[in-house]
Amino acid sequence: xxxxxxxxxxxxxxxxxxxxxxxxxxxxxxxxxxxxxxxxxxxxxxxxxxxxxxxxxxxxxxxxxxxxxxxxxxxxxxxxxxxxxxxxxxxxxxxxxxxxxxxxxxxxxxxxxxxxxxxxxxxxxxxxxxxxxxxxxxxxxxxxxxxxxxxxxxxxxxxxxxxxxxxxxxxxxxxxxxxxxxxxxxxxxxxxxxxxxxxxxxxxxxxxxxxxxxxxxxxxxxxxxxxxxxxxxxxxxxxxxxxxxxxxxxxxxxxxxxxxxxxxxxxxxxxxxxxxxxxxxxxxx
Ligand SMILES: *[C@@H]1O[C@H](CO)[C@@H](O)[C@H](O)[C@H]1NC(C)=O
Ligand SMILES: *[C@@H]1O[C@H](CO)[C@@H](O)[C@H](O)[C@H]1NC(C)=O
Ligand SMILES: [Ca+2]
Numbered sequence: 001x002x003x004x005x006x007x008x009x010x011x012x013x014x015x016x017x018x019x020x021x022x023x024x025x026x027x028x029x030x031x032x033x034x035x036x037x038x039x040x041x042x043x044x045x046x047x048x049x050x051x052x053x054x055x056x057x058x059x060x061x062x063x064x065x066x067x068x069x070x071x072x073x074x075x076x077x078x079x080x081x082x083x084x085x086x087x088x089x090x091x092x093x094x095x096x097x098x099x100x101x102x103x104x105x106x107x108x109x110x111x112x113x114x115x116x117x118x119x120x121x122x123x124x125x126x127x128x129x130x131x132x133x134x135x136x137x138x139x140x141x142x143x144x145x146x147x148x149x150x151x152x153x154x155x156x157x158x159x160x161x162x163x164x165x166x167x168x169x170x171x172x173x174x175x176x177x178x179x180x181x182x183x184x185x186x187x188x189x190x191x192x193x194x195x196x197x198x199x200x201x202x203x204x205x206x207x208x209x210x211x212x213x214x215x216x217x218x219x220x221x222x223x224x225x226x227x228x229x230x231x232x233x234x235x236x237x238x239x240x241x242x243x244x245x246x247x248x249x250x251x252x253x254x255x256x257x258x259x260x261x262x263x264x265x266x267x268x269x270x271x272x273x274x275x276x277x278x279x280x281x282x283x284x285x
Contacts, residue, residue, distance in 0.1 A: 036130040037066045037074035038160055039081045039201065046083060046202075047122050054086035054125035062158040062233050063129025064088065070128045071095055072110055083202055085124035090115050092123050129158065136161035136229070142168070142246040145178070148229060148239030155191075155239045161229040164199070167246035173220040174245045181238035183231070184211035191231040193240065199224045212237070219247070 040057055042048030049057065058064050065088040066074075075095035082103035084094045092113040096104030104111050135149040146163055148155045165173050175195070183191040188210035197220050198204035209215050227242070 036063070037070055037079060037126060037128050039083065039085060039124060040127050041083065041085075041124040047124060049086065049122055049125055051086050051090055051116070051119035051121075054123065057125050058127035058129070060232060061127060061129060061160075061230065062131060063127045066126040066128035068093070068110060068112070071126050075110060081200065081202060083124050084111070084113060085126040087126050090119055092116050092121070094126075129160065131158065135159055136163045136227075138164045138166070139244070140166050142171075143244060145241060145243045147241045148182075151179075151239045151241060153239075154236040155229075155231055157231055157233050157236060159229060159231040161227075162201070163227040163229075165225045165227075165244055166199075167223045169223055170249055171223050171246040172249060173223070173225045174247045175218040175220075175225070176243045176245070177214045177217075178241040178243055179238070180209070180214050180240045181212045182210040182229075182240065183235045183237045190235065191237070192229070194228045194230075196226040196228070197221055199226060201226055201228050 040054075040061075042053070042057075055065055058066075065086055067088045068091055071079075071087060071093070072095070075097055078097055079095050080097035081094055082096070082100075084092050086092055093110045094104075095110055096108050099106050099108050137146065139146065144165075149159055149161060150156060167173055182193060188208050190210070192208045192210045194201065194208045195206040195218060196202075196204045197206050204221075206218060207215070223246075225244075
């Protein structure tokens with residue numbers, strides 16, 4: 001599929017706040033907000049967006065496709081995503097901060113597939129929205145209640161929030177929804193909360209939620225979870241309150257990385273969810 005692959009000439013070797021600690025890859029997903037860049041895939045999954053669709057997705061959310069320079073600026077503060085997406089001017093690539101064997105060909109930089117001649121190819125999207133209202137956070141406490149921005153007031157339009165939860169190594173995260181009210185539509189196209197059983201919004205998709213039905217509890221398989229909330233440019237709702245509590249693994253066998261079986265039974269597919277694929281991710285572009 002890929003004819004030409006260019007690498008950014010610059011290797012950036014200082015990746016603060018990044019790396020493996022306690023056996024868990026710590027990325028800086030929350031930092032991506034600072035640069036206004038975020039990763040977006042189609043609601044129907046990975047690598048489903050043509051160039052025109054990718055452009056429309058970003059514009060629908062009040063932004064536009066990120067330029068190469070904007071993606072690189074985000075990468076420099078820790079934005080690392082292992083999925084190729086459209087950028088402005090029909091370019092495709094993805095930002096790699098931490099060199100890894102199965103992502104980015106062991107290099108760091110923007111993995112650049114160049115300007116695509118065929119705009120019908122399907123990839124993800126990298127959007128840039130400098131006016132996106134940043135929110136979210138990183139929680140490492142053993143329990144916490146977090147809320148949609150502005151709660152108990154309604155959340156605002158064009159909100160992009162990432163919550164990254166990391167509890168002690170060997171523990172799991174038990175999420176409980178206390179309040180939930182997100183603009184409802186038939187396919188959670190407008191506003192939604194997505195939950196990932198992993199340290200990013202690529203792996204371990206658990207479910208996407210909207211509407212005012214209280215989702216069931218969710219228990220992670222490892223000690224990290226990521227929640228992503230997006231609202232579009234019109235119609236808001238009451239928002240949500242979610243409590244999490246760190247719980248000890250039922251058995252000592254789990255090493256925090258082995259998501260093979262334990263905990264899956266607790267997963268709720270979500271309103272439009274699919275069962276998570278295993279979190280292994282390989283270069284399949
Ligand atoms: C463009 O890409 C699409 C999707 O990969 C493919 O179906 C189509 O045949 C390609 N068109 C050309 C002219 O290569
Ligand atoms: C993960 O779990 C599976 C099934 O329980 C087991 O076969 C495998 O050896 C485990 N892997 C690690 C790295 O612990
Ligand atoms: Ca909305």
